[in-house]
Amino acid sequence: MNFSIKKICCIGAGYVGGPTMAVFANHCPNIKITVVDINQKRIQAWKSNDPAEFPIFEPQLDELVLNCRDKNLFFTTNLEKSISEADMIFISVNTPTKTKGVGAGKASDLKWVEASARQIAKFSNSHTIVVEKSTLPVKTAETIKKILSGSQENNSGKTEKSFSVLSNPEFLSEGNAINDLENPDRVLIGGDDEKAIDALSEIYSNWVPKNKILKTNIWSSELSKLTANAFLAQRISSINSISALCESTGADINQVKKAIGMDTRIGEKFLSAGPGFGGSCFQKDILNLVYLSSFYQLEEVANYWQGVIDINNWQKSRISRLVVNYLFGNVSEKKIAILGFAFKANTNDTRQSPSINICRDLLEEGAHLSIFDPKVENSKIKDDLQNDLNKIEVVQENGSWEIASSVLDAANGSDAIILLTEWDQFLNIEWNELIKLMRKPAWVFDTRSCIDFKSARKAGFNVWTIGNAPFFNE
Numbered sequence: 001m002n003f004s005i006k007k008i009c010c011i012g013a014g015y016v017g018g019p020t021m022a023v024f025a026n027h028c029p030n031i032k033i034t035v036v037d038i039n040q041k042r043i044q045a046w047k048s049n050d051p052a053e054f055p056i057f058e059p060q061l062d063e064l065v066l067n068c069r070d071k072n073l074f075f076t077t078n079l080e081k082s083i084s085e086a087d088m089i090f091i092s093v094n095t096p097t098k099t100k101g102v103g104a105g106k107a108s109d110l111k112w113v114e115a116s117a118r119q120i121a122k123f124s125n126s127h128t129i130v131v132e133k134s135t136l137p138v139k140t141a142e143t144i145k146k147i148l149s150g151s152q153e154n155n156s157g158k159t160e161k162s163f164s165v166l167s168n169p170e171f172l173s174e175g176n177a178i179n180d181l182e183n184p185d186r187v188l189i190g191g192d193d194e195k196a197i198d199a200l201s202e203i204y205s206n207w208v209p210k211n212k213i214l215k216t217n218i219w220s221s222e223l224s225k226l227t228a229n230a231f232l233a234q235r236i237s238s239i240n241s242i243s244a245l246c247e248s249t250g251a252d253i254n255q256v257k258k259a260i261g262m263d264t265r266i267g268e269k270f271l272s273a274g275p276g277f278g279g280s281c282f283q284k285d286i287l288n289l290v291y292l293s294s295f296y297q298l299e300e301v302a303n304y305w306q307g308v309i310d311i312n313n314w315q316k317s318r319i320s321r322l323v324v325n326y327l328f329g330n331v332s333e334k335k336i337a338i339l340g341f342a343f344k345a346n347t348n349d350t351r352q353s354p355s356i357n358i359c360r361d362l363l364e365e366g367a368h369l370s371i372f373d374p375k376v377e378n379s380k381i382k383d384d385l386q387n388d389l390n391k392i393e394v395v396q397e398n399g400s401w402e403i404a405s406s407v408l409d410a411a412n413g414s415d416a417i418i419l420l421t422e423w424d425q426f427l428n429i430e431w432n433e434l435i436k437l438m439r440k441p442a443w444v445f446d447t448r449s450c451i452d453f454k455s456a457r458k459a460g461f462n463v464w465t466i467g468n469a470p471f472f473n474e
Protein backbone atom coordinates (compact mmCIF):
# COMPACT_ATOMS: atom_id res chain seq x y z
CA MET A 1 0.00 0.00 0.00
CA ASN A 2 1.32 3.45 -0.89
CA PHE A 3 0.59 6.22 1.55
CA SER A 4 -1.24 9.24 0.27
CA ILE A 5 -0.67 12.20 2.53
CA LYS A 6 -3.64 14.55 2.76
CA LYS A 7 -3.28 15.92 6.27
CA ILE A 8 -0.16 16.82 8.18
CA CYS A 9 0.09 17.78 11.82
CA CYS A 10 3.19 19.47 13.21
CA ILE A 11 3.59 19.41 16.98
CA GLY A 12 5.54 22.52 17.98
CA ALA A 13 4.95 26.00 16.53
CA GLY A 14 8.45 27.33 17.22
CA TYR A 15 11.42 28.45 15.15
CA VAL A 16 11.39 25.17 13.22
CA GLY A 17 7.71 24.15 13.16
CA GLY A 18 6.39 27.57 12.06
CA PRO A 19 8.71 28.36 9.11
CA THR A 20 8.99 24.72 7.97
CA MET A 21 5.26 24.22 7.77
CA ALA A 22 4.78 27.60 6.08
CA VAL A 23 7.11 26.42 3.30
CA PHE A 24 5.41 23.01 3.12
CA ALA A 25 1.99 24.65 2.89
CA ASN A 26 3.08 26.96 0.08
CA HIS A 27 4.44 24.09 -1.99
CA CYS A 28 1.69 21.59 -1.24
CA PRO A 29 -1.66 23.38 -1.65
CA ASN A 30 -3.52 20.06 -1.58
CA ILE A 31 -2.26 19.06 1.84
CA LYS A 32 -3.97 20.45 4.93
CA ILE A 33 -1.29 21.37 7.47
CA THR A 34 -2.07 22.04 11.10
CA VAL A 35 0.58 23.38 13.44
CA VAL A 36 -0.30 22.65 17.03
CA ASP A 37 1.27 23.91 20.26
CA ILE A 38 0.52 23.81 23.97
CA ASN A 39 1.59 27.43 24.21
CA GLN A 40 -1.63 29.34 23.69
CA LYS A 41 0.07 32.72 23.49
CA ARG A 42 2.31 31.50 20.68
CA ILE A 43 -0.61 30.12 18.70
CA GLN A 44 -2.55 33.36 19.15
CA ALA A 45 0.46 35.29 17.89
CA TRP A 46 0.67 33.12 14.76
CA LYS A 47 -2.98 33.93 14.10
CA SER A 48 -2.48 37.67 14.39
CA ASN A 49 -3.53 39.92 11.53
CA ASP A 50 -0.41 41.95 12.12
CA PRO A 51 2.67 39.94 11.04
CA ALA A 52 4.79 42.08 13.37
CA GLU A 53 3.09 40.13 16.15
CA PHE A 54 4.13 36.72 14.84
CA PRO A 55 6.19 35.00 17.53
CA ILE A 56 9.18 34.67 15.25
CA PHE A 57 10.97 37.24 13.18
CA GLU A 58 12.38 35.65 10.06
CA PRO A 59 12.87 37.39 6.70
CA GLN A 60 10.19 36.43 4.09
CA LEU A 61 8.20 34.41 6.61
CA ASP A 62 5.28 36.86 6.84
CA GLU A 63 4.25 36.58 3.21
CA LEU A 64 4.41 32.78 3.23
CA VAL A 65 2.21 32.53 6.31
CA LEU A 66 -0.26 35.13 5.07
CA ASN A 67 -0.45 33.40 1.71
CA CYS A 68 -1.61 30.06 3.15
CA ARG A 69 -3.02 30.70 6.59
CA ASP A 70 -6.64 29.59 6.91
CA LYS A 71 -6.42 28.04 3.45
CA ASN A 72 -4.24 24.98 3.96
CA LEU A 73 -2.17 26.18 6.94
CA PHE A 74 -3.75 26.32 10.39
CA PHE A 75 -2.50 27.11 13.87
CA THR A 76 -4.26 25.59 16.85
CA THR A 77 -3.94 24.31 20.41
CA ASN A 78 -6.32 21.45 19.71
CA LEU A 79 -3.92 18.52 19.86
CA GLU A 80 -6.52 15.78 19.85
CA LYS A 81 -8.20 16.92 16.65
CA SER A 82 -4.99 17.69 14.77
CA ILE A 83 -3.39 14.38 15.67
CA SER A 84 -6.45 12.24 15.09
CA GLU A 85 -6.99 13.46 11.52
CA ALA A 86 -3.34 13.46 10.41
CA ASP A 87 -1.68 10.92 8.09
CA MET A 88 1.73 12.30 8.93
CA ILE A 89 2.87 13.97 12.16
CA PHE A 90 6.05 15.97 12.63
CA ILE A 91 7.47 16.21 16.13
CA SER A 92 9.11 19.61 16.22
CA VAL A 93 9.26 20.35 19.91
CA ASN A 94 12.11 21.77 21.96
CA THR A 95 14.90 19.46 23.15
CA PRO A 96 17.05 21.62 25.45
CA THR A 97 19.90 20.40 27.62
CA LYS A 98 18.70 18.79 30.85
CA THR A 99 19.15 21.05 33.84
CA LYS A 100 18.78 18.40 36.52
CA GLY A 101 18.77 14.68 37.12
CA VAL A 102 20.69 12.04 35.22
CA GLY A 103 22.82 13.62 32.49
CA ALA A 104 22.17 17.17 33.73
CA GLY A 105 24.18 19.76 31.82
CA LYS A 106 24.84 17.41 28.88
CA ALA A 107 21.99 15.11 27.82
CA SER A 108 18.99 16.47 25.94
CA ASP A 109 15.78 16.75 27.87
CA LEU A 110 13.37 14.55 25.95
CA LYS A 111 10.31 15.10 28.09
CA TRP A 112 8.54 17.14 25.40
CA VAL A 113 9.33 14.54 22.75
CA GLU A 114 8.05 11.77 24.95
CA ALA A 115 4.90 13.75 25.75
CA SER A 116 4.33 14.24 22.02
CA ALA A 117 4.76 10.52 21.33
CA ARG A 118 2.26 9.71 24.08
CA GLN A 119 -0.24 12.19 22.66
CA ILE A 120 0.17 10.63 19.23
CA ALA A 121 -0.25 7.17 20.71
CA LYS A 122 -3.43 8.32 22.41
CA PHE A 123 -5.17 10.32 19.71
CA SER A 124 -4.15 8.83 16.38
CA ASN A 125 -6.65 6.61 14.62
CA SER A 126 -5.20 4.71 11.72
CA HIS A 127 -1.79 4.29 10.12
CA THR A 128 0.32 7.34 10.93
CA ILE A 129 3.79 8.30 9.80
CA VAL A 130 5.60 9.93 12.71
CA VAL A 131 8.53 12.12 11.70
CA GLU A 132 11.25 13.24 14.10
CA LYS A 133 11.95 16.83 13.11
CA SER A 134 13.45 17.85 16.44
CA THR A 135 17.17 17.21 16.88
CA LEU A 136 17.49 14.06 18.94
CA PRO A 137 20.11 11.78 20.42
CA VAL A 138 20.85 8.65 18.42
CA LYS A 139 18.40 5.88 19.24
CA THR A 140 15.51 8.18 20.23
CA ALA A 141 13.42 6.62 17.46
CA GLU A 142 13.58 3.41 19.46
CA THR A 143 11.94 5.13 22.44
CA ILE A 144 9.29 6.69 20.24
CA LYS A 145 8.54 3.32 18.62
CA LYS A 146 8.18 1.67 22.03
CA ILE A 147 5.75 4.33 23.24
CA LEU A 148 3.72 4.11 20.04
CA SER A 149 3.62 0.33 19.95
CA GLY A 150 2.06 0.34 23.43
CA SER A 151 -1.15 1.68 21.89
CA GLN A 152 -2.58 -0.27 19.05
CA GLU A 153 -6.25 0.61 19.43
CA ASN A 154 -7.95 3.79 18.28
CA ASN A 155 -10.12 6.05 20.45
CA SER A 156 -13.20 3.97 19.95
CA GLY A 157 -11.24 0.76 20.36
CA LYS A 158 -12.28 -0.44 16.90
CA THR A 159 -9.61 -0.18 14.22
CA GLU A 160 -6.06 -1.05 14.87
CA LYS A 161 -3.62 1.80 14.60
CA SER A 162 -0.09 1.45 13.36
CA PHE A 163 2.94 3.69 12.97
CA SER A 164 6.05 4.22 10.89
CA VAL A 165 8.77 6.32 12.49
CA LEU A 166 11.15 8.40 10.36
CA SER A 167 13.97 10.77 11.16
CA ASN A 168 14.00 13.96 9.09
CA PRO A 169 16.29 16.43 10.86
CA GLU A 170 16.09 20.11 10.01
CA PHE A 171 19.20 22.01 8.88
CA LEU A 172 17.76 25.53 8.58
CA SER A 173 19.65 28.37 10.20
CA GLU A 174 17.75 31.22 11.78
CA GLY A 175 17.67 34.48 9.89
CA ASN A 176 18.03 32.50 6.66
CA ALA A 177 15.37 29.88 7.39
CA ILE A 178 13.14 30.43 4.38
CA ASN A 179 16.00 30.34 1.92
CA ASP A 180 17.41 27.23 3.63
CA LEU A 181 14.03 25.52 3.48
CA GLU A 182 13.39 26.52 -0.13
CA ASN A 183 16.86 25.53 -1.34
CA PRO A 184 18.25 22.98 1.08
CA ASP A 185 21.74 21.53 0.54
CA ARG A 186 20.07 18.19 1.21
CA VAL A 187 17.00 16.70 2.79
CA LEU A 188 17.80 13.76 5.02
CA ILE A 189 15.29 11.00 5.60
CA GLY A 190 16.19 8.08 7.84
CA GLY A 191 14.05 5.04 8.37
CA ASP A 192 13.39 1.44 7.48
CA ASP A 193 9.86 1.65 6.09
CA GLU A 194 10.36 2.36 2.40
CA LYS A 195 6.78 3.35 1.74
CA ALA A 196 6.83 5.90 4.53
CA ILE A 197 10.16 7.24 3.28
CA ASP A 198 8.73 7.53 -0.23
CA ALA A 199 5.67 9.37 1.08
CA LEU A 200 7.82 12.00 2.80
CA SER A 201 10.22 12.17 -0.12
CA GLU A 202 7.25 12.75 -2.44
CA ILE A 203 6.26 15.82 -0.43
CA TYR A 204 9.74 17.33 -0.60
CA SER A 205 10.06 16.58 -4.29
CA ASN A 206 7.43 19.27 -4.92
CA TRP A 207 10.31 21.74 -4.65
CA VAL A 208 13.56 19.91 -3.83
CA PRO A 209 15.46 18.15 -6.65
CA LYS A 210 15.36 14.37 -6.12
CA ASN A 211 19.15 14.06 -6.07
CA LYS A 212 19.21 16.21 -2.94
CA ILE A 213 16.93 13.88 -1.02
CA LEU A 214 19.16 11.51 0.87
CA LYS A 215 17.80 8.29 2.35
CA THR A 216 19.71 6.58 5.17
CA ASN A 217 19.06 4.29 8.07
CA ILE A 218 17.46 6.00 11.03
CA TRP A 219 20.53 6.04 13.28
CA SER A 220 22.73 7.59 10.58
CA SER A 221 20.12 10.29 10.12
CA GLU A 222 19.92 11.11 13.82
CA LEU A 223 23.71 11.11 14.19
CA SER A 224 24.30 13.15 11.01
CA LYS A 225 22.30 16.03 12.43
CA LEU A 226 24.36 16.17 15.63
CA THR A 227 27.55 15.78 13.61
CA ALA A 228 26.69 18.56 11.16
CA ASN A 229 26.14 21.00 14.02
CA ALA A 230 29.29 19.83 15.80
CA PHE A 231 31.40 20.36 12.65
CA LEU A 232 29.93 23.82 12.06
CA ALA A 233 30.51 24.85 15.66
CA GLN A 234 34.02 23.41 15.55
CA ARG A 235 34.89 25.73 12.66
CA ILE A 236 33.79 28.71 14.72
CA SER A 237 35.79 27.64 17.76
CA SER A 238 38.78 27.06 15.49
CA ILE A 239 38.65 30.53 13.93
CA ASN A 240 37.89 32.13 17.31
CA SER A 241 40.96 30.51 18.83
CA ILE A 242 43.02 31.93 15.97
CA SER A 243 41.43 35.38 16.46
CA ALA A 244 43.10 35.58 19.87
CA LEU A 245 46.43 34.63 18.35
CA CYS A 246 46.01 37.32 15.68
CA GLU A 247 45.44 39.97 18.33
CA SER A 248 48.69 38.99 20.03
CA THR A 249 50.86 38.66 16.95
CA GLY A 250 49.81 41.42 14.57
CA ALA A 251 48.18 39.03 12.10
CA ASP A 252 44.76 40.11 10.82
CA ILE A 253 41.98 37.52 11.22
CA ASN A 254 40.23 38.60 8.02
CA GLN A 255 43.39 38.11 6.00
CA VAL A 256 43.93 34.70 7.59
CA LYS A 257 40.28 33.83 6.95
CA LYS A 258 40.61 34.71 3.28
CA ALA A 259 43.89 32.84 2.88
CA ILE A 260 42.61 29.62 4.40
CA GLY A 261 39.12 29.90 2.92
CA MET A 262 40.53 29.92 -0.62
CA ASP A 263 41.72 26.38 -0.03
CA THR A 264 38.82 24.51 -1.58
CA ARG A 265 39.25 21.72 0.96
CA ILE A 266 38.54 24.22 3.75
CA GLY A 267 36.06 26.51 1.96
CA GLU A 268 35.20 30.12 2.72
CA LYS A 269 31.92 29.76 4.62
CA PHE A 270 31.48 29.76 8.37
CA LEU A 271 34.88 31.21 9.12
CA SER A 272 33.90 34.53 10.70
CA ALA A 273 35.43 35.12 14.11
CA GLY A 274 32.99 36.49 16.64
CA PRO A 275 32.04 36.72 20.29
CA GLY A 276 31.39 32.96 20.44
CA PHE A 277 28.62 30.96 18.87
CA GLY A 278 25.14 31.23 20.33
CA GLY A 279 21.76 29.89 19.32
CA SER A 280 19.64 27.19 20.81
CA CYS A 281 21.40 24.28 19.17
CA PHE A 282 25.19 24.26 18.76
CA GLN A 283 26.00 23.98 22.45
CA LYS A 284 23.12 21.64 23.24
CA ASP A 285 23.89 19.33 20.34
CA ILE A 286 27.61 19.13 21.09
CA LEU A 287 26.89 18.48 24.77
CA ASN A 288 24.60 15.74 23.59
CA LEU A 289 27.40 14.27 21.49
CA VAL A 290 29.73 14.46 24.49
CA TYR A 291 27.17 12.67 26.63
CA LEU A 292 26.58 10.01 24.01
CA SER A 293 30.31 9.42 23.56
CA SER A 294 30.80 9.02 27.31
CA PHE A 295 27.82 6.69 27.45
CA TYR A 296 29.59 4.46 24.92
CA GLN A 297 32.82 4.85 26.95
CA LEU A 298 34.55 6.85 24.23
CA GLU A 299 36.14 9.40 26.56
CA GLU A 300 38.66 10.68 23.98
CA VAL A 301 35.81 11.45 21.60
CA ALA A 302 33.86 13.15 24.39
CA ASN A 303 36.87 15.26 25.39
CA TYR A 304 37.57 16.26 21.80
CA TRP A 305 34.09 17.74 21.33
CA GLN A 306 34.02 19.23 24.83
CA GLY A 307 37.01 21.31 23.71
CA VAL A 308 34.81 23.07 21.14
CA ILE A 309 32.49 24.23 23.93
CA ASP A 310 35.37 25.19 26.20
CA ILE A 311 36.90 27.50 23.56
CA ASN A 312 33.48 29.03 22.98
CA ASN A 313 33.02 29.84 26.66
CA TRP A 314 36.55 31.18 26.83
CA GLN A 315 35.96 33.44 23.83
CA LYS A 316 32.91 35.04 25.47
CA SER A 317 34.68 35.66 28.77
CA ARG A 318 37.89 36.91 27.18
CA ILE A 319 35.87 39.62 25.42
CA SER A 320 34.33 40.91 28.62
CA ARG A 321 37.74 40.81 30.31
CA LEU A 322 39.46 42.75 27.58
CA VAL A 323 36.74 45.43 27.54
CA VAL A 324 37.30 45.96 31.25
CA ASN A 325 41.08 46.03 30.78
CA TYR A 326 40.98 48.64 28.00
CA LEU A 327 38.65 50.82 30.08
CA PHE A 328 41.45 51.25 32.64
CA GLY A 329 40.53 48.05 34.47
CA ASN A 330 37.33 49.58 35.75
CA VAL A 331 33.83 49.85 34.33
CA SER A 332 32.03 50.57 37.56
CA GLU A 333 29.35 53.18 36.94
CA LYS A 334 30.55 53.71 33.38
CA LYS A 335 27.89 53.71 30.71
CA ILE A 336 28.50 51.13 28.00
CA ALA A 337 26.36 50.88 24.86
CA ILE A 338 25.51 47.32 23.82
CA LEU A 339 24.58 47.05 20.15
CA GLY A 340 22.78 43.79 19.46
CA PHE A 341 21.33 41.21 21.81
CA ALA A 342 20.16 38.50 19.37
CA PHE A 343 22.58 35.59 18.90
CA LYS A 344 23.02 36.57 15.24
CA ALA A 345 21.50 39.09 12.83
CA ASN A 346 18.03 38.75 11.31
CA THR A 347 16.44 36.90 14.19
CA ASN A 348 14.71 37.91 17.41
CA ASP A 349 16.08 34.79 19.10
CA THR A 350 18.41 35.28 22.06
CA ARG A 351 18.86 31.68 23.16
CA GLN A 352 22.48 31.17 24.27
CA SER A 353 23.34 34.57 22.82
CA PRO A 354 26.92 35.59 23.71
CA SER A 355 25.44 38.99 24.52
CA ILE A 356 23.88 37.48 27.63
CA ASN A 357 27.19 36.27 29.06
CA ILE A 358 29.07 39.41 28.11
CA CYS A 359 26.39 41.70 29.57
CA ARG A 360 26.26 39.68 32.78
CA ASP A 361 30.04 39.83 33.18
CA LEU A 362 30.00 43.60 32.76
CA LEU A 363 27.10 43.99 35.16
CA GLU A 364 29.08 42.07 37.73
CA GLU A 365 31.87 44.57 37.20
CA GLY A 366 29.40 47.35 38.02
CA ALA A 367 28.81 48.77 34.52
CA HIS A 368 25.67 50.59 33.45
CA LEU A 369 24.56 49.03 30.17
CA SER A 370 22.35 50.66 27.59
CA ILE A 371 21.14 47.91 25.29
CA PHE A 372 19.77 48.32 21.78
CA ASP A 373 18.58 45.56 19.48
CA PRO A 374 16.27 46.25 16.54
CA LYS A 375 14.18 43.07 16.93
CA VAL A 376 14.51 41.53 20.37
CA GLU A 377 11.62 42.24 22.72
CA ASN A 378 12.45 44.19 25.87
CA SER A 379 10.87 41.51 28.06
CA LYS A 380 13.19 38.91 26.52
CA ILE A 381 16.25 40.95 27.43
CA LYS A 382 14.91 41.33 30.95
CA ASP A 383 14.34 37.59 31.31
CA ASP A 384 17.76 36.75 29.93
CA LEU A 385 19.60 39.10 32.24
CA GLN A 386 17.68 38.14 35.34
CA ASN A 387 16.80 34.53 34.81
CA ASP A 388 19.88 33.07 36.36
CA LEU A 389 18.51 32.80 39.87
CA ASN A 390 21.95 32.83 41.45
CA LYS A 391 22.81 36.08 39.78
CA ILE A 392 19.78 38.26 40.45
CA GLU A 393 21.29 39.68 43.60
CA VAL A 394 24.69 40.25 42.06
CA VAL A 395 23.27 42.04 39.05
CA GLN A 396 21.09 44.30 41.13
CA GLU A 397 23.82 45.14 43.60
CA ASN A 398 26.55 45.93 41.15
CA GLY A 399 25.54 47.08 37.73
CA SER A 400 22.40 48.28 36.05
CA TRP A 401 20.97 48.23 32.58
CA GLU A 402 18.33 49.90 30.49
CA ILE A 403 16.82 49.44 27.06
CA ALA A 404 17.83 52.06 24.51
CA SER A 405 15.58 53.10 21.64
CA SER A 406 18.31 53.61 19.05
CA VAL A 407 22.06 53.48 18.49
CA LEU A 408 22.28 57.19 19.35
CA ASP A 409 20.27 56.72 22.52
CA ALA A 410 22.52 53.84 23.62
CA ALA A 411 25.71 55.73 22.84
CA ASN A 412 24.69 59.01 24.46
CA GLY A 413 27.02 59.69 27.39
CA SER A 414 28.75 56.32 27.16
CA ASP A 415 32.44 55.45 27.42
CA ALA A 416 32.32 52.54 25.02
CA ILE A 417 30.24 50.82 22.40
CA ILE A 418 30.31 47.05 22.16
CA LEU A 419 28.90 45.66 18.93
CA LEU A 420 27.71 42.11 19.56
CA THR A 421 25.26 41.34 16.73
CA GLU A 422 26.01 42.11 13.09
CA TRP A 423 22.71 43.84 12.23
CA ASP A 424 22.83 45.66 8.87
CA GLN A 425 21.97 48.98 10.48
CA PHE A 426 25.20 48.85 12.51
CA LEU A 427 27.37 48.61 9.41
CA ASN A 428 26.93 52.23 8.37
CA ILE A 429 27.00 54.09 11.65
CA GLU A 430 27.98 57.75 11.41
CA TRP A 431 30.94 57.53 13.76
CA ASN A 432 31.61 61.26 13.39
CA GLU A 433 28.21 62.02 14.86
CA LEU A 434 28.33 59.34 17.52
CA ILE A 435 31.63 60.38 19.04
CA LYS A 436 30.22 63.82 19.81
CA LEU A 437 27.80 62.17 22.25
CA MET A 438 30.39 60.13 24.10
CA ARG A 439 32.78 60.54 26.98
CA LYS A 440 36.47 60.50 25.98
CA PRO A 441 38.49 58.43 25.43
CA ALA A 442 35.69 56.78 23.48
CA TRP A 443 36.02 53.12 22.60
CA VAL A 444 34.33 50.89 20.09
CA PHE A 445 34.68 47.13 20.48
CA ASP A 446 33.55 45.35 17.33
CA THR A 447 33.21 41.65 18.14
CA ARG A 448 31.96 40.86 14.60
CA SER A 449 34.53 42.76 12.59
CA CYS A 450 31.77 44.36 10.59
CA ILE A 451 31.96 48.12 11.13
CA ASP A 452 33.69 50.64 8.93
CA PHE A 453 36.64 50.72 11.31
CA LYS A 454 38.55 53.30 9.26
CA SER A 455 35.75 55.86 9.76
CA ALA A 456 35.58 55.03 13.45
CA ARG A 457 39.32 55.56 13.83
CA LYS A 458 39.18 58.78 11.82
CA ALA A 459 36.33 60.03 13.96
CA GLY A 460 38.59 59.71 17.01
CA PHE A 461 37.57 56.38 18.54
CA ASN A 462 39.93 53.87 20.03
CA VAL A 463 38.99 50.78 18.08
CA TRP A 464 39.23 47.11 18.91
CA THR A 465 38.00 44.69 16.27
CA ILE A 466 38.09 40.98 16.82
CA GLY A 467 41.24 39.32 15.56
CA ASN A 468 43.23 42.55 15.22
CA ALA A 469 45.62 44.51 17.40
CA PRO A 470 43.81 47.47 19.03
CA PHE A 471 44.08 50.97 17.55
CA PHE A 472 44.60 53.85 19.99
CA ASN A 473 43.69 57.41 19.05
CA GLU A 474 44.72 58.81 22.39
Ligand code: NAD
Pocket: 011, 012, 013, 014, 015, 016, 017, 036, 037, 038, 039, 042, 092, 093, 094, 095, 112, 113, 115, 116, 133, 134, 135, 136, 170, 171, 172, 173, 174, 280, 281
Ligand atom coordinates in the same frame (compact mmCIF):
# COMPACT_ATOMS: atom_id res chain seq x y z
P1 NAD B 1 11.00 26.20 20.05
O1 NAD B 1 11.19 26.19 21.52
O2 NAD B 1 11.03 27.50 19.31
O3 NAD B 1 9.60 25.49 19.69
C1 NAD B 1 9.17 24.31 20.24
C2 NAD B 1 7.68 24.41 20.52
O4 NAD B 1 7.18 23.13 20.92
C3 NAD B 1 7.32 25.36 21.66
O5 NAD B 1 6.47 26.39 21.18
C4 NAD B 1 6.61 24.46 22.70
O6 NAD B 1 5.54 25.10 23.37
C5 NAD B 1 6.10 23.34 21.83
N1 NAD B 1 5.83 22.11 22.56
C6 NAD B 1 6.61 21.46 23.46
N2 NAD B 1 6.02 20.33 23.88
C7 NAD B 1 4.83 20.26 23.23
C8 NAD B 1 3.77 19.29 23.25
N3 NAD B 1 3.84 18.21 23.98
N4 NAD B 1 2.68 19.52 22.48
C9 NAD B 1 2.61 20.64 21.71
N5 NAD B 1 3.59 21.57 21.65
C10 NAD B 1 4.68 21.38 22.39
O7 NAD B 1 12.09 25.20 19.46
P2 NAD B 1 12.73 25.22 17.99
O8 NAD B 1 13.83 26.22 17.92
O9 NAD B 1 11.64 25.28 16.99
O10 NAD B 1 13.44 23.80 17.96
C11 NAD B 1 12.67 22.62 17.87
C12 NAD B 1 13.60 21.46 17.58
O11 NAD B 1 14.24 21.65 16.31
C13 NAD B 1 14.75 21.29 18.58
O12 NAD B 1 15.00 19.92 18.74
C14 NAD B 1 15.92 21.93 17.89
O13 NAD B 1 17.15 21.35 18.30
C15 NAD B 1 15.66 21.61 16.44
N6 NAD B 1 16.22 22.58 15.48
C16 NAD B 1 16.13 23.91 15.72
C17 NAD B 1 16.61 24.80 14.78
C18 NAD B 1 16.54 26.29 14.99
O14 NAD B 1 17.09 27.02 14.20
N7 NAD B 1 15.89 26.79 16.03
C19 NAD B 1 17.16 24.34 13.57
C20 NAD B 1 17.21 22.96 13.36
C21 NAD B 1 16.73 22.09 14.32
Ligand code: UGA
Pocket: 135, 170, 171, 172, 173, 174, 175, 229, 232, 236, 269, 270, 271, 272, 273, 274, 275, 276, 277, 278, 279, 280, 281, 282, 343, 344, 345
Ligand atom coordinates in the same frame (compact mmCIF):
# COMPACT_ATOMS: atom_id res chain seq x y z
C1 UGA C 1 22.73 26.36 13.16
C2 UGA C 1 23.12 25.61 11.87
O1 UGA C 1 23.78 26.54 11.00
C3 UGA C 1 21.89 25.02 11.18
O2 UGA C 1 22.30 24.26 10.04
C4 UGA C 1 21.15 24.12 12.16
O3 UGA C 1 19.97 23.63 11.56
C5 UGA C 1 20.79 24.91 13.40
O4 UGA C 1 22.00 25.45 14.00
C6 UGA C 1 20.14 24.09 14.47
O5 UGA C 1 20.26 22.89 14.48
O6 UGA C 1 19.54 24.76 15.31
P1 UGA C 1 21.70 28.72 13.74
O7 UGA C 1 22.12 28.39 15.13
O8 UGA C 1 20.31 29.19 13.53
O9 UGA C 1 21.90 27.45 12.79
O10 UGA C 1 22.65 29.86 13.15
P2 UGA C 1 24.14 29.85 12.57
O11 UGA C 1 24.18 30.71 11.38
O12 UGA C 1 24.69 28.50 12.45
O13 UGA C 1 24.93 30.62 13.72
C7 UGA C 1 25.16 30.04 14.99
C8 UGA C 1 26.10 30.92 15.77
O14 UGA C 1 27.40 30.89 15.21
C9 UGA C 1 25.68 32.39 15.81
O15 UGA C 1 25.92 32.91 17.09
C10 UGA C 1 26.58 33.02 14.78
O16 UGA C 1 26.81 34.39 15.01
C11 UGA C 1 27.85 32.22 14.96
N1 UGA C 1 28.71 32.22 13.77
C12 UGA C 1 28.27 31.68 12.61
C13 UGA C 1 29.99 32.75 13.86
O17 UGA C 1 30.41 33.24 14.93
N2 UGA C 1 30.80 32.72 12.75
C14 UGA C 1 30.38 32.18 11.57
O18 UGA C 1 31.18 32.19 10.60
C15 UGA C 1 29.09 31.65 11.50
